[in-house]
Amino acid sequence: MGVASFAPSLAAQEYMFTYSKLYSQLKNNAKEGHEDVKVGFFFTNADTKKLCTIEKAWMEKQSKYEELTPVNGKELLVPLDSNLKSANPLVFAKTPMDKRCDFSMVVMTKEPLSNKVYYKDIEKLLPQMQSMLADLGGMFASWFTPDVEGLTLEFSDQSAGMVNFSNGLSVDIVDGKARIRLSDLKPGDYIELPEPTTRVLPWLPSAN
Template sequence: MKKLASVLVMLGMVSVPASADTYRFSYSKLFTQLKHNIEEGHPDIGVAYFMVSAESGEVCPISRAWMSKEEHYEAFDIPASQALPLPLDNQLRKVNPDVFVETPADRNCDISFQVLVDKPVGKQLTSQQIQGWLPQMDTMMENLGGMFASWFMPKAQGVVLHFAPSVTGAVTSSEGNKYPIDAHQAIIDVNRLGDSTTLTLPDAPIKVSPWLPKNG
């Protein structure tokens, strides 16, 4: 048995001695964060679950994932972002099926949730788009954090563009600035963008998350 992160409190896990580890979770526990996706105030922003390496913080690839309850079984199609594509369904919460996730056996993975842009993002972005996302990201993070989160929660000051491992190079702006892709990510600080800046990406990102400066 592996030690789980705090987000896994009250969630079960079972491992199999093979080339993969299989984790078992309660749908009703995962629903606790998913329910924020239907709240008002952040139409472009959602929250999703990922399996994350406890050592490196990198996303663990999901080889298989499925949900089952007695004779009922449903397999998930895993997107390129490796987000766990759980349906948001109050009836499922009542039925409370088990959710199984399979990851490589050579990694110690925990489940974690992340705030993300919940709309398709292409190879171009504008400063207006990013500026429109930031207050929505703040709203979602405050909702996840609880009643007093606005007192201590840092504000998003930009976005992190996450790319597939094959994508290299940099994001370029219409003003001639370059934002290098490092470890499959490019950080875009909204304070460095003009009011009408257009960003050109080498490929569509697999996900877009808030950027919170470490000294924020």
């Protein structure tokens, strides 16, 4: 589940943002109550909905230039810095020329999940994700934000198979994604993942 955001200017496959625009969302990562979740910036293939590779990213202003290193080649990682907000450099990202990629802002866990993930681990993420979605949406967002009822687990593009539950349930991995509803688990239960996640996003069933 992504969060709708502003549209960047586009020339071929070079995207440009002002740092202050990104900072206005990034600052939520430092708020209390968001210890395990964050805002992440990505580009999504408009046709396949898969994540686009970021070939190069950088910030510049006049003679100053700083290269940015995307996480796993997919996540646009921008430093959170109030001094940069004041300087307000331009942030650029390049994606492959042969794909049309849309900018995507998501709420996600800071760390991947792997092996056994217990009820308590999932339970603590949901209110943090709910709070982050509300903070991103502004003053009245809590009135309109659907409830986070579980997690969307994303795996590598090749990943298929199952996520097995300790209580005997299982969920199919389809196109590298599996959705886990907290209400299908009880305290003490766990899920077992076939490989580490690439992203963990909130699942908002009522929004689908």
